[in-house]
Amino acid sequence: MNETLWAIYFPVWFALAIGSLLFFWRRDPAFKKRWYRRVSAFNIAIIGGMIVLMTIPNWPAFAIFLAGTLFIGWVSVFQTRVCLACGKVSQPDNLVTAPSFCRKCGANLDDGAT
Numbered sequence: 001m002n003e004t005l006w007a008i009y010f011p012v013w014f015a016l017a018i019g020s021l022l023f024f025w026r027r028d029p030a031f032k033k034r035w036y037r038r039v040s041a042f043n044i045a046i047i048g049g050m051i052v053l054m055t056i057p058n059w060p061a062f063a064i065f066l067a068g069t070l071f072i073g074w075v076s077v078f079q080t081r082v083c084l085a086c087g088k089v090s091q092p093d094n095l096v097t098a099p100s101f102c103r104k105c106g107a108n109l110d111d112g113a114t
Helices: 003-024 029-054 059-078
Strands: none
Touching: 003 029, 029 059
């Protein structure tokens, strides 16, 4: 395993988490809907890429983490919806089908296209 990547993994993860929180804090729902997919894909690419790179010498672990990263990225980018009525981010219940209604206000969620 690459010890250098392990040493910077958690500071990078923390910086992305705080940065995303501040980026979306007190923003209107249209802004969240427009930027959620892009920010989510960027965060998954950075964190997932670091995890996959750390497992390169171990090919079975590399394959498992690569598949997991791709699946989590797919769910986060394509199955998560942002409610235009209240701005809540709604994740799918079963990780396969996107939610149809907002859990907070009950508004109908569209296909999530920007």
